[in-house]
Amino acid sequence: MFLQKAEAAINRFSDVLGKISAILFLLLLLNVFYDVIMRYLFNDVSIGMQELEWHLYAAIFMLAIPYTLFKEGHVRVDIIYAGLNVRKQAWIDLLGTLLLLIPFTVLVAKYGIDFSIESYELGERSGDPGGLPYRWLIKAVIPFAFIAISISGMGLLLKSINTLRNHTDSTNKEKHPSTLKETNTL
Numbered sequence: 727m728f729l730q731k732a733e734a735a736i737n738r739f740s741d742v743l744g745k746i747s748a749i750l751f752l753l754l755l756l757n758v759f760y761d762v763i764m765r766y767l768f769n770d771v772s773i774g775m776q777e778l779e780w781h782l783y784a785a786i787f788m789l790a791i792p793y794t795l796f797k798e799g800h801v802r803v804d805i806i807y808a809g810l811n812v813r814k815q816a817w818i819d820l821l822g823t824l825l826l827l828i829p830f831t832v833l834v835a836k837y838g839i840d841f842s843i844e845s846y847e848l849g850e851r852s853g854d855p856g857g858l859p860y861r862w863l864i865k866a867v868i869p870f871a872f873i874a875i876s877i878s879g880m881g882l883l884l885k886s887i888n889t890l891r892n893h894t895d896s897t898n899k900e901k902h903p904s905t906l907k908e909t910n911t912l
Contacts, residue, residue, distance in 0.1 A: 729884050729891075736881030737796055743874055744793030747786050754782040773856040781864045788871035792878035812889060820886035823879045831876040838869030 757779055764770045794800050802822075807815060845862035852858050
């Protein structure tokens with residue numbers, strides 16, 4: 727019961743990050759619209775607005791990764807994975823999360839924290855005149871996003887554990903929904 731509640735809480739966290747990414751995407755759209763109008767109608771270019779486009783795009787991408795992992799939209803070898811039963815899929819997700827996802831995200835987050843702290847301490851800002859100050863803010867998205875990916879990965883890990891614990895018949899050949907054939911019963 728505790729593992730299911732923990733999985734649900736992590737899934738809510740990942741879902742919130744997906745909603746934040748969607749809001750940032752709308753802000754990016756407005757930013758690009760403003761930039762195009764200013765450039766082509768008023769012949770005015772803003773380096774800061776162009777840099778904000780890059781920053782928003784980076785934040786959208788980085789914050790959408792945990793959501794994508796939660797929604798199982800991430801890349802994997804589906805041609806093999808889809809043909810396996812639910813128990814084998816859970817084992818692949820569990821081992822992949824423990825051996826690959828969590829160590830990688832922890833490593834990137836650790837170095838990302840140092841990277842953003844150094845940027846903050848140096849007072850790093852854009853090298854272009856009229857560019858954005860506080861470069862450390864966008865650099866801080868890197869460790870935050872990788873910590874969030876770790877958390878979302880823990881949700882996938884808990885889902886795999888819950889699947890394995892609740893799977894009573896190991897010979898059950900229940901397949902991924904995309905591989906099920908429709909059968910008619912009379």
